[in-house]
Amino acid sequence: MEEKTRNHNMDILRVFAMLCIICHHCIVNDFNLQGQLRYDSDVLMFEQRVLLIFANAFVIIGVNVFFLLSGYFQIHFTGKKLFRIIVKVYLVFGIVTGIGILTGNVQINGETIKALLDPLDYYWYIITYLFLMVVSPLLNSIVQTMTKSQFKFYILGVFLVCCGYGFLHDINLHINNGYSLLMAMVLYLLGAGVYKFEIKTTKGIATFLILAIINGIFIFIVYCLLNGKRAWILYAYNNPLIVLESVSLLIGFSSLQIKNKLGNYVSKLAQGTLMVYLLHSTCWLKVFRAYPVRWMISKGFVWSGIFLLPVYAIIIYFVCYLIDLLYEVSLGKISNGCIDKISNCFNLGNKG
Secondary structure, eight states, X not given: OOOSSXXXXXXXXHXXXXXXXXXXXXXXXXXXXHHHHHSOOOSSOHHHHHHHHHHHHHHTXXXXXXXXXXXXXXXXXXXXXXXXXXXXXXXXXXXXXXXXXXTTSSOOSXXXXXXXXXXXXXXXXXXXXXXXXXXXXXXXXXXXXXXXXXXXXXXXXXXXXXXXXXXXXXXXXXXGGGOSHHHHHHXXXXXXXXHHTTOOOTTHHHXXXXXXXXXXXXHHHHXXXXXXXXXXXXXXXXOHHHHHHHHHHHHHXXXXXXXXXXXXXXXXXXXXXXXXXXXXTTSXXXXXHHHHHHHHHHTTOHHHHHHTHHHHHHHHHHHHHHHHHHHHTTHHHHHHHHHHXXXXXXXXXXXX
C-alpha cells in the first residue's frame, strides 16, 4: 500500500487490520469456527460457538480494510515496487520451506516443488494485490476525474451490484465472496473517494461496532433458524454489512488525533504487515499458531483462549515483526539493492 505522507492514523489502522486477520484465522481455523458452521462439528459448546460467531463478525474486516487503505493513499505503481514484493515472497517462502524440510515438517514432493516455484498461488491476497498494483494507474485516473455526485452514484452501484446481486446471486460476476480482484478494485475506489472528498466523522468507529454487533446477531439468527452453512456465507467479504463495517472503520480512523510519539512507533510496526501475513497464514509455520489454541481446547480452557485471543494476536504480530527486521537488514537489503540496480538499467522505477 502506498502513502502520500506518513499518516499515523492509518498506520494504526493497518496494524489493527492485520491483528484482525490474525484473530480471524485463529477463530475460523484453530478454534475451527468454519468446521463448526459448515460441517456441524460439535467440538465446542453452543455458547462458545456463539461467542466466536460474534468475535468473527468484528475481525472479518481486516482484508477489506487493506484494500480500502490502498485506495485511500492510491498506489503509485512502479516495476521496482512490484518486484520487491514478489522477491520478498519468494525468499521468505523459500527459507521457511527449507527450514520445514530440514526439520522434517515439510516433505519433499511434487506439491512442495510446485509451492517453491509459485508461492504466490498460496497467498490469494498477495496475488490479488499485485494485480491491483498493475491496474492502479487506470483506477487513479478514474478517481482524478470523479466528482462527488458521481462518487455517490458509484457507492449506490457498489451496494446494488457487488454487495446486492453479487452477494445474493454470484453467478456471472465471479466476485467469489469478495476474494477477487474485482472486489479489490471496488474497495480501492471506495477508499480513494473517502480520501478525495474528505469524508470524516467522529462516529465512524462507533458505527463500526454497532454494525459488527448487528452482523453478529444476523449470523446467529441464521445459524439457529436455518443452518451453519448458510450462516457461514454471511462472512463473505462482499456482505453489505461487512463492507459498511470496513468503510466506517476507515472513516473513523481518518478522524482520530494521534500523538506523534505513539504514531511514530506504530508506523514502524505497520511496515512489517507483509511479513506478518506471510508467516502466520498459509505456510507450515501456521502449526505453531494453532498449537496453543488446540492445546487450550484439549485442556478445557476454551473460554480463556477466546478472551486472550487479542493478546495472542499481538504476540504473533511482534514475533513476525522482529523476523521482518532481521530480514530487512540482511536478505532484504541485498535483494532490494539488486532490484534497484536492475530497475535503473531497465527504467522500472518510473511511476505507472
